[in-house]
Amino acid sequence: MSERPVPTTDTQHAAATLDGWYSLHDFRKIDWARLKLVDAEKRQHMIDEFTTFLASLEEIEAKGEGSHAFYSILGQKADLVLMVLRPTFNELEDVERAFRKTALYDYMIPSYSYVSVIELGMYRGSGDGDPYQNPHIRSRLYPTLPKAAHICFYPMSKARRDGDNWYMLSMDERKDLMYRHSMIGRSYAGKIQQFIGGSTGFDAWEWGVTLFAEDSLQFKKIVYEMRFDEVSAKYGEFGDFYVGNILPKENLSTFFSV
Numbered sequence: 034m035s036e037r038p039v040p041t042t043d044t045q046h047a048a049a050t051l052d053g054w055y056s057l058h059d060f061r062k063i064d065w066a067r068l069k070l071v072d073a074e075k076r077q078h079m080i081d082e083f084t085t086f087l088a089s090l091e092e093i094e095a096k097g098e099g100s101h102a103f104y105s106i107l108g109q110k111a112d113l114v115l116m117v118l119r120p121t122f123n124e125l126e127d128v129e130r131a132f133r134k135t136a137l138y139d140y141m142i143p144s145y146s147y148v149s150v151i152e153l154g155m156y157r158g159s160g161d162g163d164p165y166q167n168p169h170i171r172s173r174l175y176p177t178l179p180k181a182a183h184i185c186f187y188p189m190s191k192a193r194r195d196g197d198n199w200y201m202l203s204m205d206e207r208k209d210l211m212y213r214h215s216m217i218g219r220s221y222a223g224k225i226q227q228f229i230g231g232s233t234g235f236d237a238w239e240w241g242v243t244l245f246a247e248d249s250l251q252f253k254k255i256v257y258e259m260r261f262d263e264v265s266a267k268y269g270e271f272g273d274f275y276v277g278n279i280l281p282k283e284n285l286s287t288f289f290s291v
């Protein structure tokens with residue numbers, strides 16, 4: 034894996050970031066009406082093939098060369114999401130190509146996608162030594178995504194309005210605000226696991242936020258609590274929220290039964 038140069042923090046401008054695996058969220062709707070027309074035997078064959086595809090992703094994850102999460106999505110915005118982490122853009126494309134080759138893919142309609150890179154902000158510095166060699170930091174930059182019961186994804190940006198422009202604040206002001214953000218976040222330790230993907234220059238928003246939890250109510254609690262925190266109250270701008278349930282490959286037959 035190619036390591037990136039250790040960042041230095043410019044106290045006037047951008048907070049330095051540590052950047053890990055690239056991330057693709059691929060949201061799809063199922064064309065249920067067309068799938069209903071497929072006879073049961075062929076449908077089962079397609080499900081078996083898709084199970085093999087998911088198993089191939091699990092092999093990569095077991096080798097520590099990437100990770101993925103596969104969830105069903107509630108509501109009409111999408112039916113499922115495949116979130117994939119890989120060391121390069123090219124390897125994300127490899128996954129897209131393998132996904133495309135499955136027969137079930139032909140019954141899926143793209144509904145949303147998001148490209149980012151797992152990011153750690155260095156507002157508080159990164160301690161001694163090369164952070165890319167620090168095992169704790171590595172586990173956050175190159176994570177194995179949790180197999181939690183529920184997922185919540187949304188894109189967000191920091192405001193650039195007259196008066197409330199995050200990008201015109203001094204580094205010290207941003208550091209203070211982010212510290213308060215992190216303290217709220219920490220109070221959800223054990224309840225929420227968060228993965229922040231930096232996406233400036235990659236996608237329409239500046240960050241993709243992916244939260245995992247065993248108790249879906251915790252998503253509402255943390256997002257609501259953060260709305261009162263200055264970073265979100267003044268500067269947070271949000272896209273659509275996608276929430277759903279883990280979809281283990283053993284449950285595919287039930288999920289695709291029509």
Ligand code: VOV
Binds near residue numbers: 156221226227
């Ligand atoms: C489990 C909850 C949790 C925890 C512990 C946590 C902590 C932290 C820390 C320590 C840091 C800064 C350093 C780093 O590690 O990057 C961040 C950074 C970030 N966060 Fe966060 N956050 C959480 C949770 C959490 C949530 C729920 C959201 C959405 C906000 C909301 O209103 O809906 C969020 C957003 C972000 C973003 C967009 C960034 C990058 C902003 C930037 O300007 O760079 N975050 N976050």
